[in-house]
Amino acid sequence: MLERILQLRSQSMSIAQIAKECGLTVGQVKYRLQKGRSRSEAEPAASRNAAPSQNRPDDAWRLPPFYGRDVVKLMVQGPTVLFVYWEITWPRMRMVASYLQADYRQIDKGLRLYDVTDRLFDGTNAHGHRDVTVSDGAHSWFVHDVQPGRTYIADFGLFHRERFYPILRSEPAATPRNHPAAWGEPLVETAADTRVPAWFENFSSYSLYPKTSK
Secondary structure, eight states: OHHHHHHHHHTTOOHHHHHHHHTOOHHHHHHHHHHHHHHHHHHHHHHHHHHHHHHSOGGGGSOOSOOSSOEEEEEEEETTEEEEEEEOOHHHHHHHHHHHTSOGGGSEEEEEEEEOTTOOOOSSOOSEEEEEEOOTTOOEEEEESOOTTOEEEEEEEEEETTEEEEEEEOOOEEOOOSSOOOTTOOSSOOOOOOOOOHHHHTOOGGGGSOOOOO
């Protein structure tokens, strides 16, 4: 009906003539014309609002792969599996490699996993540790065959000349038991706090420069 009204309107017919021609009242004709005008004004606005989202690239909604900060996180995947992810900024990696006088691309990177169950860990009093060498360019790793019901801490660092140089240390993470807990017994023990790797405490950019006398 709106198309018919617009067609008659284009022929310079008055609203009263259009109403008589279409068998409508004058008010009904005015209502349909107003409704059609509002619809035509809303469509361009909707297309303008939709244009940015249609032109937005697919990766605009993805999380960034890196955040530009030094961090290592240890998480529990199951009673016998841990998951570690890390981000080491290039300035820090190059600084450490320069301190070791080695090409950072040629240095083996890896993790040292400490069992710190029921210990206030100071870097030397763990029940034991195991080393895991990771692939060059990796930023996460699964560590399998850990013990259930234990608390672990992970260091990320470099293996160089048969020595491990820790760079960053994770917060502790406790693996759950793989058997039912007794009534009232917590499923996971509370993990104790940790400290910064001792080797890195006294390391700074000043270590790269020899001392000179005045």
